[in-house]
Amino acid sequence: xxxxxxxxxxxxxxxxxxxxxxxxxxxxxxxxxxxxxxxxxxxxxxxxxxxxxxxxxxxxxxxxxxxxxxxxxxxxxxxxxxxxxxxxxxxxxxxxxxxxxxxxxxxxxxxxxxxxxxxxxxxxxxxxxxxxxxxxxxxxxxxxxxxxxxxxxxxxxxxxxxxxxxxxxxxxxxxxxxxxxxxxxxxxxxxxxxxxxxxxxxxxxxxxxxxxxxxxxxxxxxxxxxxxxxxxxxxxxxxxxxxxxxxxxxxxxxxxxxxxxxxxxxxxxxxxxxxxxxxxxxxxxxxxxxxxxxxxxxxxxxxxxxxxxxxxxxxxxxxxxxxxxxxxxxxxxxxxxxxxxxxxxx
Numbered sequence: 334x335x336x337x338x339x340x341x342x343x344x345x346x347x348x349x350x351x352x353x354x355x356x357x358x359x360x361x362x363x364x365x366x367x368x369x370x371x372x373x374x375x376x377x378x379x380x381x382x383x384x385x386x387x388x389x390x391x392x393x394x395x396x397x398x399x400x401x402x403x404x405x406x407x408x409x410x411x412x413x414x415x416x417x418x419x420x421x422x423x424x425x426x427x428x429x430x431x432x433x434x435x436x437x438x439x440x441x442x443x444x445x446x447x448x449x450x451x452x453x454x455x456x457x458x459x460x461x462x463x464x465x466x467x468x469x470x471x472x473x474x475x476x477x478x479x480x481x482x483x484x485x486x487x488x489x490x491x492x493x494x495x496x497x498x499x500x501x502x503x504x505x506x507x508x509x510x511x512x513x514x515x516x517x518x519x520x521x522x523x524x525x526x527x528x529x530x531x532x533x534x535x536x537x538x539x540x541x542x543x544x545x546x547x548x549x550x551x552x553x554x555x556x557x558x559x560x561x562x563x564x565x566x567x568x569x570x571x572x573x574x575x576x577x578x579x580x581x582x583x584x585x586x587x588x589x590x591x592x593x594x595x596x597x598x599x600x601x602x603x604x605x606x607x608x609x610x611x612x613x614x615x616x617x618x619x620x621x622x623x624x625x626x627x628x629x630x631x632x633x634x635x636x637x638x639x640x641x642x643x644x645x646x647x648x649x650x651x652x653x654x655x656x657x658x659x660x661x662x663x664x665x666x667x668x669x670x671x672x673x674x675x676x677x678x679x
């Protein structure tokens with residue numbers, strides 16, 4: 334469905350007002366000439382240090398996507414620009430191979446992607462995520478993938494080889510069980526049932542898979558928690574996570590506009606529940622707090638999640654496993670050995 338160009342105000346480019354009706358957004362793909370591919374994470378809230386993002390922007394178009402403000406640093410908008418003006422990094426596999434072969438690199442888990450979805454639809458054409466996974470397999474470096482796509486199914490043999498070798502986990506982000514609500518809020522992502530089918534394919538091939546109910550939107554998707562956990566377990570997920578919705582910066586107006594259009598009779602109630610979960614605001618950006626919620630309603634949702642998680646036999650997310658350093662890298666300082674956890678086999 335065509336959508337008019339619409340971007341919230343940007344602190345970098347200001348507000349664009351159309352003197353005529355805005356044109357329809359159309360897909361545009363640009364080349365990103367980045368000279369590095371490994372992004373280093375310094376947030377204490379996240380369990381990984383390095384991530385690979387072969388793309389910027391995301392055609393999944395999720396209204397709640399926390400990565401939207403990153404597009405503003407490119408001089409683009411966080412609204413339809415984020416959904417329809419996408420950047421690809423054609424040198425990503427070459428850059429990744431060089432990074433993993435650098436003498437100072439010690440193998441540790443790399444997250445795919447962390448900012449936007451590495452398996453968004455343009456991966457079908459550009460195949461950069463697959464190529465980067467193949468590099469990690471060749472260089473014996475462990476990987477963790479998180480996605481809203483069913484496309485990992487295409488790469489099942491590469492992911493299975495990683496599972497047998499240096500290690501891999503694949504987490505499917507599925508916050509809605511209701512396909513109608515999912516399509517309204519995640520218009521470019523495959524239906525929930527399709528994601529569960531892909532999860533089942535990977536699990537059958539021996540790839541460790543998990544479920545991330547993220548973000549959980551109070552008043553909209555919190556009721557789906559038991560159904561999501563049941564469907565995930567049936568599809569082979571062994572761990573599950575729950576995270577509340579975050580609406581930093583320009584994400585808030587995009588989210589507000591989308592749910593108001595899709596759920597006009599419920600939108601204010603949804604926003605009110607989010608405020609109660611966030612201490613009266615629509616977002617909490619402080620480290621250590623942004624992935625948490627508060628209040629009676631959110632605690633009830635968390636209790637429901639943990640009840641069904643225990644009932645269905647889920648575990649906590651696995652610790653990131655890392656390959657032992659290869660001999661050609663030379664000796665590894667003993668202080669670095671603490672970074673590694675032996676990969677469970679069985």
